[in-house]
Amino acid sequence: MSSLSTSRTFNIRTVDVRTDSVTRIGAAMHRAMAGTEFEKGPLGEDLRVKELQKMAADMFGMEAALLVPSGTMSNLIAVMVHCMERGDEMIVGDLSHMRIYEQGGSAQLAGVHSMPVTTLLDGTFDLDQLVSNIRHDYPKPFYPRSRLICLENTHNIMGGRVLPPSFLQEVRAITDRHGLAVHMDGARLMNAAVALGVSPRTILQHVDSVSVSLCKGLGAPVGSLLCGSQDFISRAIRCRKALGGGMRQAGILAAAGKLALEDMVLRLEEDHRNAKTFAKALWECDSSLFHVDMDSVETNIVCFRLCDPSLSPSEFCDHMAQIWTGEEVALQQGVRVLMLPFFGGIVRAVWHVGVNAEDTQMAIKKLQFVARQYSNNKQNNRLQ
């Protein structure tokens, strides 16, 4: 590659697509938070939080909801409530966030054994494998007791895939037959709903509990909503307290959360559109360098593979983040594109409210520039 530019006088644009949890709150959210007074209920609780929880329960078609500090805590609480006895087990996708990125909290803190099932490319499981992994009607006490099946929608590692409604229906039928509960890690549930063009209730009719993030595509600064039956949430409140997640004057967060649910859902379509535009540009750019499965780009995440083994994902991400000599002339400005070297030799880019159509076009220009630099460099090495 050409050497790094040392000139720093030109304008630099940063396009940060590492994840959708890097969003900064917008002016309207700032105002909503600033205008929040503590409204004390009879037990000293913040009534704004109750308002948000009621709104979420209605929106998601659940009896009750609970504001928790993070998606990780929300998933853990769900496991603790669904799997209450020693020797209980959850069945979970081997590439799910709960299995890979939550430090094994279900084992570490809840004492729950996890039984993995193979995650398929579309984020689903093979249903026969799922059924064969259910083990609770054995007469002998060798096995843990399966209590819970965890799903992830949209599926992060699989590139924001939306679980097909027919899959959810089939999982529900299996769990009903075997007396198991279904929890959905719906950190990006609203992306799934927008992509399918259905209400979140329609998706959630097949599950017992869901965790929805407020601070990814929905742009709030912090928080997740755990939803389920009244009894589930009563128990969840106790677990949240034990985990240190009880929040006192959290109305300021509830104000942001409310705005996130009211105003930020429809705009997710824009993120999906921008992600597809970028994926198409990747596909058209240089097939000896990039491979992307266009059909797999269903929401705001683009996962792609680098085809040349001499270019690693982290090296490529470094190239996209650097400003190169001549770049400011070629692109009319310097562009840093921040992406994530991801799981299994893949690069991940995630769209959100902080990256608009113009940023996406600049990211595409940078991609094409880096690809050109790379192929020129290869050609020169061959000629030498």
Ligand SMILES: Cc1ncc(COP(=O)(O)O)c(C=O)c1O
């Ligand atoms: C699918 C999924 N579930 C759960 C989480 C955890 O959320 P948090 O970072 O709020 O703990 C994430 C975070 O990226 C995620 O992508």
